[in-house]
Amino acid sequence: MKGMYSFIEGLSRKEVMEIKACTQCRECLRYCPVQEVTGNVSISPAEKIRCYREFINSTAGLKGWILGKDIDRRLLEEFTRAVFECTTCGVCGEVCPVGIDTQRLWPMLRRKMVKRGLGPIGSQAQMPGVIEETGNPYNQPPEERYRRWFPEDVEISDKAEVAYYAGCTGAYQAQPMVRSDVLVLKAISKPFTMLDAKDEVCCGFPLFITGQHELLEGLVKRLVDAYREKGVKELVCSCPCCVNMMVKDWPYYYGKELPFRILHITQYVVRALKEGCFRINREIKERVIYHDPCYLSRGVNVISEPRDVLRAIPGLELLEFEHCGRMSRCCGAGGAARKVFHDNATAMARLTIDEAIEKGADRLVLSCPACYEKVNEAMNDYHRKIPIVDIMELLVEAI
């Protein structure tokens, strides 16, 4: 293995320090949802870090130079599986006393394994080719991106200060969600623009999260330049993974600061409510429970806005999960692992369904297309069911 990419090359100083700083206190083990449903200790944050630290120690510096020690391929493969089985939910980083930013660290370690030819896993490997071909990771026709869900009577401006990005998962897999986004934007009555269906390509998140970074610069430049040409000042999106990618990684791949702000749709709606741009007319007398998506709460700290939207609906009673806000428990859909580790994802989604029912909620409110798709699917062949609704879908009912 000597002579191949080192285990440190390509990681930031912060990431290397984080790997060195883990005290193996194992506090994180108590919160990991994958650990909870599999009981597999090798997936645990502490074990992944211990393993990777061992790779570094065995190959870097004087010891590596003198001994030229190879890493056993079996160990590397086991580590690769563990780092790809993680949902990158990041709750381990939230409770880590050392403050390791695990939601960031795991994708970077995945990238290292991809560089070594060990990752990605399963169908993830087809993503770059499929995205290059179709602009989305689901191998769907680009011209159909908006076709099945876009409301008929909504006008899109050619140029506007506000743009809406639907995202691949919403457009192809969680259509009630993106349809409701557009209906809410219509109700707000401010002009907004969108790219043509074939030009609204993937935001890059599935490639970033699976460690396949080669196409990212091209995708990001194409999107940012297209919105800049439309005079966009604010880009609104409802998918937490897209928002996370846009806020944290687009500036890097674009090579400079973005010429517009990124807003999650709940941030845009809360501001519109405060400015009196639209009214909520109907009462909804229900108890609902809101699930914080990992990449919205821990990712970009959007926690109060979804709750502000829900509290603005008269009659609605808002319940909370035991673990909510920055401590929310992953629904199982994260980290591009839901298709590859299907059983884990289903078991995690069912924990969310169970708790929502036990808390006495009439409906489970989601705010992420991946959660929407996964939780819905997890109710197939399951004895417990709860109606699910996207937050904008619920808002449309009230306006």
Ligand code: SF4
């Ligand atoms: S990011 Fe989530 S799934 Fe991955 S190790 Fe941490 S707690 Fe477990």
Ligand code: SF4
């Ligand atoms: S909580 Fe942090 S320091 Fe403790 S074992 Fe987990 S990753 Fe390491």
